Structures are given as C-alpha cells and as structure tokens.
Amino acid sequence: MKRIYLLFAALILFTQVSTAQKKAIKNESKKENPGTLNRPKLVVGLVIDQMRWDYLYRYYSRYTNGGFKRLINEGFSAENTFIPYTPTYTACGHASIYTGSVPSINGIIGNDWYDPQLQRSVYCAEDTTVKTVGSNTAAGLMSPKNMLVTTITDELRLATNFKSKVIGISLKDRGSILPAGHSANAAYWFDGQTGDWISSTYYMNQLPAWMQDYNKKKEADKFFAQNWNTLYPIDSYTQSTSDNKVYERKNRGEENPVFPHPLKLYMGKNYEMIKSTPYGNTITLDLAKQAIAAENLGQNNTTDFLAVSCSATDYVGHQYGPNSIEAEDTYLRLDKDLEAFFNYLDNKLGKGNYLFFLSADHGAAHVAGFMTENKLPGGTFSDANIIKTLNAQFEEKFKVKKAIITGMNSQIVFNHDAIKKANADYEQMKTMTIDYLKKQPGVMNAVDLSKLSSTTLPERLKMAVTNGYNARRSGDIYYFLQSGYFSGGSTGTTHGSWNPYDSHIPCVFMGWKVKAGKTNKTHYMTDISATLAAMLQIQMPSGCVGEPITELTHQ
Structure with a gap:
C-alpha cells in the first residue's frame, strides 16, 4: 500500500514538472524564435x-x-x-x-x-x-x-x-x-x-x-x-x-x-x-x-x-x-x-x-x-632642429650621414643600414640622443624602446608605450613631452600624448x-x-x- 502511494505521488510530481516545463518553453517561444539567438537588428558604432x-x-x-x-x-x-x-x-x-x-x-x-x-x-x-x-x-x-x-x-x-x-x-x-x-x-x-x-x-x-x-x-x-x-x-x-x-x-x-x-x-x-x-x-x-x-x-x-x-x-x-x-x-x-x-x-x-x-x-x-x-603650463615643440643637430654630431663623431632618418609619432627613427655600414656605435648614439632630448625645453623624458622594461617610468606611462610599440613598425627612441606641450605651430592644436x-x-x-x-x-x-x-x-x-x-x- 505504501509503495502504491509513493508511485502515485511521484506521478503527480512528474506531471506538474512536465506542465511547468511546457509552459516555460511556450512563454520563451513568445520572446524569440526557437533556434535563433537574441540579437539586435542593427549595431551602430559612432x-x-x-x-x-x-x-x-x-x-x-x-x-x-x-x-x-x-x-x-x-x-x-x-x-x-x-x-x-x-x-x-x-x-x-x-x-x-x-x-x-x-x-x-x-x-x-x-x-x-x-x-x-x-x-x-x-x-x-x-x-x-x-x-x-x-x-x-x-x-x-x-x-x-x-x-x-x-x-x-x-x-x-x-x-x-x-x-x-x-x-x-x-x-x-x-x-x-x-x-x-x-x-x-x-x-x-x-x-x-x-x-x-x-x-x-x-x-x-x-x-x-x-x-x-x-x-x-x-x-x-x-x-x-x-x-x-x-x-x-x-x-x-x-x-x-x-x-x-x-x-x-x-x-x-x-x-x-x-x-x-x-x-x-x-x-x-x-x-x-x-x-x-x-x-x-x-x-x-x-x-x-x-x-x-x-x-x-x-x-x-x-x-x-x-x-x-x-x-x-x-x-x-x-x-x-x-x-x-x-x-x-x-x-x-x-x-x-x-x-x-x-x-x-x-x-x-x-x-x-x-x-x-x-x-x-x-x-x-x-x-x-x-x-x-591663462598662466597654465604648455607650449609647442619641434624635433626638426634636434634631429639636424644630432645628425651633425653623429657625422662628425661616427662618420655616418643622416644617422637619424626622421622623427614621427614621438619617436626617433635611426638609419640602421648606414650605422651598420659605418661600423658605428649604435648604443652610444642612442645614449647621446636620449641625453640631448632630456635637455630640450618641453621634454619630460626620453627612453630607449628596446630597453623599456628596465626604464624608470611610472607604470601607466610604461604600459602606454609598450602597448604602442610594434617591433616591425616603431622607431628607436620615444620621448615624452611635458603636460600641455605638443608638436605643432603657434596656431591651433593637436593630440598624441x-x-x-x-x-x-x-x-x-x-x-x-x-x-x-x-x-x-x-x-x-x-x-x-x-x-x-x-x-x-x-x-x-x-x-x-x-x-x-x-x-x-x-x-
């Protein structure tokens, strides 16, 4: 008798669960079509x-x-x-x-x-x-x-x-x-x-x-x-x-x-x-x-x-x-x-x-x-004269013409082929460049991108430079300008820091x-x-x- 009662109770419970599941599935089907993901019609990024x-x-x-x-x-x-x-x-x-x-x-x-x-x-x-x-x-x-x-x-x-x-x-x-x-x-x-x-x-x-x-x-x-x-x-x-x-x-x-x-x-x-x-x-x-x-x-x-x-x-x-x-x-x-x-x-x-x-x-x-x-810190900066001066020093000291190819993206790019051909001291040239940059008005710091992990920089700045550095496409030296300074002329503004x-x-x-x-x-x-x-x-x-x-x- 006890066994029959338990079986009857289990049957009622199963019926209730089954009914609840069917109702849930039916309600869910009203929300979205079966077999499809719930996504928006259109994503607009501005x-x-x-x-x-x-x-x-x-x-x-x-x-x-x-x-x-x-x-x-x-x-x-x-x-x-x-x-x-x-x-x-x-x-x-x-x-x-x-x-x-x-x-x-x-x-x-x-x-x-x-x-x-x-x-x-x-x-x-x-x-x-x-x-x-x-x-x-x-x-x-x-x-x-x-x-x-x-x-x-x-x-x-x-x-x-x-x-x-x-x-x-x-x-x-x-x-x-x-x-x-x-x-x-x-x-x-x-x-x-x-x-x-x-x-x-x-x-x-x-x-x-x-x-x-x-x-x-x-x-x-x-x-x-x-x-x-x-x-x-x-x-x-x-x-x-x-x-x-x-x-x-x-x-x-x-x-x-x-x-x-x-x-x-x-x-x-x-x-x-x-x-x-x-x-x-x-x-x-x-x-x-x-x-x-x-x-x-x-x-x-x-x-x-x-x-x-x-x-x-x-x-x-x-x-x-x-x-x-x-x-x-x-x-x-x-x-x-x-x-x-x-x-x-x-x-x-x-x-x-x-x-x-x-x-x-x-x-x-x-x-x-x-x-x-408004008596706030800021100014403009140009690396053109700096590159010209450094290239003159490198030509005199190391016999390398135009050792620095360009300055762009806050980076100094060296001519590695010319430096290697002249058998010049590349490491010393980088050190000279960094020392010279640090002395320029508006420059906060300059770092060797190949030695970034050992450079003394706030972690936020080190992370920013690391995330921006691509070994195939980036330059050799990165320089930071002081707050409010940017590369540009006397009118208008820019960004990049x-x-x-x-x-x-x-x-x-x-x-x-x-x-x-x-x-x-x-x-x-x-x-x-x-x-x-x-x-x-x-x-x-x-x-x-x-x-x-x-x-x-x-x-």
Whole structure:
C-alpha cells in the first residue's frame, strides 16, 4: 500500500514538472524564435573624432533633450574610459576600438609610420594594388590590409556565415576603412577634390546606384551657400573664449578666424573645406541614413553593423582649439544632428531594436597660446632642429650621414643600414640622443624602446608605450613631452600624448538590452569590442586584449 502511494505521488510530481516545463518553453517561444539567438537588428558604432570626454558635460545645458542628453540619460556611460597606449592618433583609435587591441598587436601605430624595409613612410590605409571607385583621383587607393588582426565587425560577419552586412562611413578614409574591417561589404569616404563619396576596388567595382544618385546632389554645395555662422547669438557662447584669437588658425581668404566664415568662397572649388565645418558631420550622418534605407540594414534576420565616424570635429578642433566658439558651435550642431539620427533609427528600426555606442579616437590639448594667456603650463615643440643637430654630431663623431632618418609619432627613427655600414656605435648614439632630448625645453623624458622594461617610468606611462610599440613598425627612441606641450605651430592644436586631455574619451552604450546607468570604474578603449562580443554572443576579435564592461553586460 505504501509503495502504491509513493508511485502515485511521484506521478503527480512528474506531471506538474512536465506542465511547468511546457509552459516555460511556450512563454520563451513568445520572446524569440526557437533556434535563433537574441540579437539586435542593427549595431551602430559612432566614433566622434577628437571628442574629449568632458564635451559630454561641458555644453550639457545647451544640448537638446534628444541628442547627447538622451544618450547620457537613457544610456550606460563608462565615465572613466581611457586610451591604453601612446601616441593617441586617429588611425590608432579607430583600429583599437574595433579590434579591441592595441597598436603593438594590430599594427596601426600611427596615421603614418616609417617602414625600414620599404625605406619610406607608409600611410595606415594605403594600398596601391586597388583603384579608386567613384572618382578619377588617387583618394581611393585604400584598404585595411595594414591592420594585422580582425575587428568586431569581421567577427560578426564570421559568426553569421557572412550574412550580416557591415558598412563603414566617414569623411576620412581611415575612419571608415579600419572600423569596417577586412570583410566589410562596403566602406565609403569623402573625396575633397571632387565632393563625392568614394570607395575602392577592395570592396566593389562600381558604386551602388543609390550612392551614384546621392553624389549627383552635391550636398556640400547646399552648406557652402549658407556660410558658417553661429547657431545661436554669438554672445551666448559663454563656455568659449572671445571670437578673434591670434592663436586660432584662419582659413585661406579670411582676414581673421572669426564668424561668419565665408564658405561661399570655396563653393565648387574646394570641397575639402566642408570637413572643417560642422556641416561635415551633417552630411556624414545624412549618408548614414541613406545607407540604412538603401541597403535595408537591420531589416533581415541577421544583425547588421553600421560603423560611422564624424571627422569634422577633429578638423575644427585642430584649427581653433577646444575653447573656441567654433568648437562649441560644432558640438551644438552635432547634438541636433544626433537627435535627428536617433529619431530616424527609432522610426526605421523601432526603439530598443538597435544597439548604439559612442566613443572617440582621442581627445585634444588646449591651444598653447590659450594656456600661456591663462598662466597654465604648455607650449609647442619641434624635433626638426634636434634631429639636424644630432645628425651633425653623429657625422662628425661616427662618420655616418643622416644617422637619424626622421622623427614621427614621438619617436626617433635611426638609419640602421648606414650605422651598420659605418661600423658605428649604435648604443652610444642612442645614449647621446636620449641625453640631448632630456635637455630640450618641453621634454619630460626620453627612453630607449628596446630597453623599456628596465626604464624608470611610472607604470601607466610604461604600459602606454609598450602597448604602442610594434617591433616591425616603431622607431628607436620615444620621448615624452611635458603636460600641455605638443608638436605643432603657434596656431591651433593637436593630440598624441598619454595625458588625460588626449586619452580620456567618452564610452556610452544605448538601446538594445541597455539600462540607464554609469560606472566610474576605470575601463579602456579596448573594452568596447569585448563588450560588444559578449552582448552579441560572438567571438572577440583575434587580437582583443580588452575585457567586457560587466557593469553593463550583467545588468
């Protein structure tokens, strides 16, 4: 009798468990189709060239509710995100965001570098084996072949057996090509000689019909006709310096670098000028919308990826500096463009169906003249005379002509063949160079890259140089400039250092599976791809050294 009771009880329990399991499976099937992964329709990556982290908040009170404010309030921001290498340049930043790697591994150590085997400088995206598509200029002789590892966009293509579409868009070729990766369906960039968006035979033999039609519109002309005046009354730009500053660089044809900037001067003559105005960002995001519609991005059963880079912010920043009215106006206009872009994504794909992230390739230093004007440390530096002096000393002492080939990427590059042929003391030459550099105004330190592990440097700086050093492509000596110093002239500014003004960047995710929040834990640029890989449930890029932002992925 007892045995029958136990069997009856077990049967009831089994029936209850079975019913519960069936109900759970049925409920789960309502959430997603059986046998498919839960992924967003589209991933949109936006890299804003030269966007310092503080720009998220510097103009916050003037932003619209639907642009940067929406991103900050609805998204998840890793507030303490840094670039983990030096030098901090455009090509390195785009490559490292999308590879989750560092220049020592992905090979993109600068916008340009000296190749000892080719005995010349190499541009990061150059490729003479391809041809320009979309114009008759040489602006399209580009591809990602110099990038040595895969990107998160490549990994998405691999994970979906190449069913996912990946497209890159940027005014700059490197801002489009490197994020789009090796296996992209397309990458487009702006030809300043013709005013057309172009590509290369690496991707296609001719532009798609929709792009050809778009180029016929010559959208840049519309903005040239407007000139560039401030969006709001100029006296309301209280976060900026006065308009006419001698340390801001004026355009050709201008008497002073002041508003309104006469863009009509360049209409139909110099399309390159659109890049140095906020309208360069406007046409970039407009093209992004065109690409989404024409290529049906996010409309298939697989996740697509659109990699966009807004480059005009960089051109404006270089010319006028972070404290200029031009920089403030550029970000206020970009905010409106961003609001329109988010609204387009909402209407086209549905709010919450796309995953968006924003970051930057680097920041920028304050203009040297601005720093002097406000009694802050800073200045400019040139290695040309230093190299000239050292080469004269080496020729006299070691009988080697032009022992130093060049100085680039904060590095001194020696002519190893000439030194070896003369049987000169290479180690002594390096020591002389380091000693001489350390005595120069604006130089904080100089180190032998082959002896970095034994060099007395703060660990943060040692890590940054190590991550930026590629044995095949880097130089021999690395020099650090003092805070506020950079290589350049008396007008405008640049970037490239390890300092926070160059290396502290925004990192904000919004949309699919993202809950509003912030973290002040230290993260790195390389964590972006690792986070995307975790969220999309795909493999990390082949050279990835980043870690997922678990404060976001574990929400």
